[in-house]
Amino acid sequence: MSGSSSLSQLPRRSLVDCAIDAMREKIESGAWPVGERIPKETELAEMLQVGRNTVREAIRVLSHADVLEVRQGDGTYVRFELDPAAVMRRVTRSSLRDHFELRVILETEAARLAAQHRTARDIRKLEKTLKARGEWAEGSDLDRFLKADTAFHLAVAEATHNEALIELYRYFLVAARQAGRAVMEEHGLPEPGYAAHERIFRAIEQGDGARAARAASAVVRPLVHAFSDHTGNSD
The missing domain is CATH 1.10.10.10 (Winged helix-like DNA-binding domain superfamily/Winged helix DNA-binding domain)
Structure with missing residues (x-):
């Protein structure tokens, strides 16, 4: 055999x-x-x-x-x-640059689709999770903030009504939260603020897919650049 x-x-x-x-x-x-x-x-x-x-x-x-x-x-x-759990463990262990490059793809397309397919109920949930996320304040409970942040991004994915994308994003959330912690605790980079996330929400609310995609990209793409250097070492 x-x-x-x-x-x-x-x-x-x-x-x-x-x-x-x-x-x-x-x-x-x-x-x-x-x-x-x-x-x-x-x-x-x-x-x-x-x-x-x-x-x-x-x-x-x-x-x-x-x-x-x-x-x-x-x-x-x-x-x-392939074992999905093993795949996601590899994703979790990927470099921060690789992680944020993948997030650009997921976040921009999720925002674009959400603007096209969102319902009134989705808009209410997005607004609620955005307000719960709020603005990061130094000394606040980081775990609570990251949980609220990922809840907003998951709400964006759910507003697409694309079950494949939603399930993929749910798998990705563990890696996303770990990367967010690394950005703020280990690398001292600022968390994209409330206003940047509100622009995503407003574009989705108004059904403007192109603007929603640009707003989502603007939140994540600076982090890709932050972990890219001339040596190619992104860890």
């Missing part, structure tokens, strides 16, 4: 995590294609040099993530090549 060659011995940090990583590598590399049955538990335990309980737990985690499918009496099959 494809992929049955021995894998290198796993480091002893967390055996389940290591088994999951090794199995993901086999799937993402194509060694275990979608639709193919993976080796049995006993074979996997020997390949990974771990116990069968460890293998069973790794399979359970990957099955829960819909990467694997366990068919009783038949075996375990590859269902998807």
Whole structure:
């Protein structure tokens, strides 16, 4: 069977995590294609040099993530090549410049679509979350502020009524909040203020997609430039 060659011995940090990583590598590399049955538990335990309980737990985690499918009496099959949770962990670990470049794309298009599809209910929610966000004041509760800030941006995404974009943005919020904290605490950069966010809201309220996109870009793009330098080191 494809992929049955021995894998290198796993480091002893967390055996389940290591088994999951090794199995993901086999799937993402194509060694275990979608639709193919993976080796049995006993074979996997020997390949990974771990116990069968460890293998069973790794399979359970990957099955829960819909990467694997366990068919009783038949075996375990590859269902998807990518684990969304693993992808988002990589996004979270990306450089701040990469993060904000991605945010420019998401925020501008979300604002443009929101202006086109917003409802009266969306406008009320946007106004409420904008007021709750307010203006950052030195010494305020940073966690509370970042939560309110991401609530406003999520409301923009929800006003698009594009379920794919909304779900992607919900996944992205964890990384967005961590990046916001890094900007303010570690790098001392100013948080884009209330007025800049109000311009996004007003453009969406008035149904002006082009102006909404420009306003959203104006909030995030300066942060892209802040983490770009002549050496190319953006961390």
